[in-house]
Amino acid sequence: MAAFMRLLAIALLALTMTSQSASAKSILIDFEYVPGPDGMLGTADDQHTSYSPMEPLREQYAALGLHFSQGTLFDSGSFSVDGTSHFISSTTPVGTFDMPVYGISIQSRSYWDATLTAYDAQGVVLAAYTLKSEGDWKTGYLAVASRVAISSFSVRDTNPDHILNLDNLRLELSPAPVPEPTSLAMFAAGGLLLLAKSRRTRAM
Numbered sequence: 355m356a357a358f359m360r361l362l363a364i365a366l367l368a369l370t371m372t373s374q375s376a377s378a379k380s381i382l383i384d385f386e387y388v389p390g391p392d393g394m395l396g397t398a399d400d401q402h403t404s405y406s407p408m409e410p411l412r413e414q415y416a417a418l419g420l421h422f423s424q425g426t427l428f429d430s431g432s433f434s435v436d437g438t439s440h441f442i443s444s445t446t447p448v449g450t451f452d453m454p455v456y457g458i459s460i461q462s463r464s465y466w467d468a469t470l471t472a473y474d475a476q477g478v479v480l481a482a483y484t485l486k487s488e489g490d491w492k493t494g495y496l497a498v499a500s501r502v503a504i505s506s507f508s509v510r511d512t513n514p515d516h517i518l519n520l521d522n523l524r525l526e527l528s529p530a531p532v533p534e535p536t537s538l539a540m541f542a543a544g545g546l547l548l549l550a551k552s553r554r555t556r557a558m
Contacts, residue, residue, distance in 0.1 A: 379527040380457075381418060385427060385440040393417035403440045405429045411442060419453035420525070424508075432463055433521045441521035446510040455504045457526030459497035464518045466511040470496035472504040480504060501529050 381395060390399030395418065403414070411425035425447030433439040462468040462485050469484040481498035496509070509520055 381525045381527065383415060383418075383420075383523040383525075385442065385521060385523075388414045389417040403427065405440060408443075411444070411447065419451055420449055421452070422447060422449050424448040428519070432519055433461070439521065441519060442509075443517060443519050445517055446508055446514050447518075447520065448506065448508045450506040451504065451525075453527070455525050455527060456501070456529045457497070457499040457524075458504065458507050459495055459524045460509065460520050461493070461495050461522040462509075462518060462520055463491065463493040464511075464516075464520075465491050466513070466516040466518060468496060468509055468511060468518050468520070470498055470509050471507060472498045472500055473506045473508075474500075474502055475505040477506075499526065499530055 383395065386403055387395060387400040388403055389395055390397065390401050392399055405427060409427040411422040411427050413421060415421075424444065425442050426444045427440055428443035429440050430443075431439065433441050458470060458472060460470060465487055467484055467487050469482055471482040472480045474480050480500040480502055483496050483498050485492060485494045485496050498504075498507075509518055510516075511518065
């Protein structure tokens, strides 16, 4: 019986770890570095982001499967106490993916409302989220998620001429785990535990 209980505990632990790992696949882009020769971020060969005033943001992250068609980079202390932070400062940055992306979040520190919108391959809106400025500088995160792969995104105010300051872009490469199968499995395992306990009580 003890061995049976240990097996059930191991199975439950494996289910929990599988659920957690499914939501752990993500890429964080802080715009301080671009991928090096290995095509990844967070490795020893990352390269510092080059900068000239209002640097166009285009193919700097193409190795990751992210392409910008609109957007500019800026270098200021708005997102960093050391004054070296690179971030997007632009009207309506637009990015497209050539990889499956299921969630997007980005930090905003802007005077205007900022709306993050995700689109599918046909340009249909999958999800949108607005961070209200409330008539003052507002710092916060915008985030959207979809069960359908996101093909592109934009961040904009209702006035397309308003400049938004954006940083710390995170891309989720796996759909958010659906809780039902795990919940059912844990419920079934709990039922087996109760059954085993009931049998052991009757045997005594």
